[in-house]
Amino acid sequence: MQSQIDALSSTAENWKNTAKNLKTENQMLKAQVAQLQKMVYGSRTEKTKRILPETADGQLNLFNEAEVEAKRNAPEPCIEVPAHQRRKKQKDHTAELLAKFPHEERLITLPEEERVCKRCGTALTSMGKEKIRTEIEFIPAKVNVIDYYRESFQCLACRKEAHFSIEKPAMPQPVIAKSIASPSSVAHVMVQKYQQSMPLYRQEREWKEIGIPLSRATLANWVIRPAEDWLMPLVSRLQQDLLQQDVIHADETPVQVHKEKGRKNPAKSYMWVFSSGEYEQAHPIRLYEYQPGRSGSYAEDFLKGFNGILQTDGYTGYQKAPCHAHALCWAHARRYFIEAIPPDLPKEDLLGSICKEAIERINELFAIDKGLAGLTKEEREEQRLQLEKEKLEAYFAWLQDIELKVLPKSKLGKAVQYSLSHKEALQAFLKSGNAALSNNICERAIRNFTIGRKNWLFSDSPKGAKASAAVYSIIETANVNGLNPFQYLKCLFEHLPNADIQRHPEHLDDVLPWNETIQQNCK
Secondary structure, eight states: OHHHHHHHHHHHHHHHHHHHHHHHHHHHHHHHHHHHHHHHHSOOOOOHHHHSGGGTTTGGGTTTHHHHHOOTTOOOOOOOOOOOOOOOOOOOOHHHHHTTSOOOOOOOOOOGGGOBOTTTOOBOOOOOOOOOOOOOOOOOOOOOOOOOOOOOEEOHHHHHTTOOOEEOOOOOOOSSTTOSOOHHHHHHHHHHHHTSOOOHHHHHHHHHHHTOOOOHHHHHHHHHHHIIIIIHHHHHHHHHHHHTSSEEEEEEEEEEESSOTTSOTTOEEEEEEEEEOTTOOSSOOEEEEEESSOOHHHHHHHTTTOOSEEEEOSOGGGGGSOOSEEEEOHHHHHHHHHHTSOTTOOHHHHHTOHHHHHHHHHHHHHHHHHTTTTSOHHHHHHHHHHHTHHHHHHHHHHHHHHGGGSOTTSHHHHHHHHHHHTHHHHTGGGGOTTOOSOSHHHHHHHHHHHHHHHHHOEESSHHHHHHHHHHHHHHHHHHHTTOOHHHHHHHHHHHGGGSOTTTOGGGGGGGOTTOHHHHHHOO
16 A cells, blocks of 8 residues: 555656646746747837836836826826926037038029019119028939040151150059940949949849940849959958957858859858947948958968957857957847847836846946047056946856846846856956957948848859958948948049059059048049
């Protein structure tokens, strides 16, 4: 009888454990479903005012605000308007904005036959004019055809002596040999595709409407050949400068490329982005590099010779890259806690939650660091040690205390584990005043590529993907240096074909985006 009792007790205990495990699994599956629903239908913002309800101005409870906040016995408030000053009407900056454009005055006047007084019939006399409004007129693109002729010169004195002395001026070299493409037309196609995200098939239609039926194949050649001949050498030169900087940010995003040798068309390739640091003001650089995969060896090859701080997300492939220290992104650490907030969590529960406290602790670090933005590298480094190091230690000590209170495989458990397992890398920004708290500068750079990818979907060949990477690099680097990308590309295609950069690569220094002449001519 006792053995039967023991067997039944053991069976009951097993069923109890099974029920407990199923309950835990059920909770995890519900959390996964809620998270997927949030990803599909929920807001993607990470702004604290939208995440934490006490600072959200009611936005999270927009549809059930009345039901949630209603209190039957709440007293009516006494409305008092505090003393205040009226805001001054903002100055109209239209005239300042339009000052650099040519102006045309259009006078609206009475016809000659109507310049008669309707009362007595006397001829009317002008009293002057008044300005009524200003409009901007849009003039659609037009094409000018330039026919190049070369004038030859001869010496008549030598000719009389049967010697022929002929001089001809050097011709400016074309951006594409044996092509009707000009520097401005190539620059326009590149800017339209890579800055304005206009695919080539739409540009094909635009050129046809102008009156020149250029095929997509022709437009693709206008992108690929100048990128290979003139932009890729400049990108290599910019890479040399980037590797000498204190901090480099890196990120990567998928891209589909067709006609890759030995791979099927749906195979996933990657566009890598490398950026100068957030506090680099003299030589800001954004470089894109196409690679057929996500292996850390690609970052290792690109960053060969780098000895500064590499700032990335938590992807382990970057561990292969050479650097003095590897810093991780606090925005990613905060994002894990944001994603751990259940979509249906009541406001009262959120106010005292671990997620809320973690987000506020991380926000405090960002707020302190924002106030140090105007300091020098050395001053920022010193102030961080004084103001932020203690808060970092308190944050990680707090996480260690709550680590055992959360489910390891839950969203919250993963958020806690991410910070604790990357403790050293999350504190690496203390080693240099030029390091940032987040990798947002690189994520913003890669966002421009992802927006374009939604329009053109894929690259037709690896050669096209590499050309795209070069063009993106030049356009984004021009933008962060305050240059007009169209003017900068046009200047490059006018200068580089005549500079013999194969034998004299030092001529590339003349067209770097921070060069004084370039800054003057390409604004």
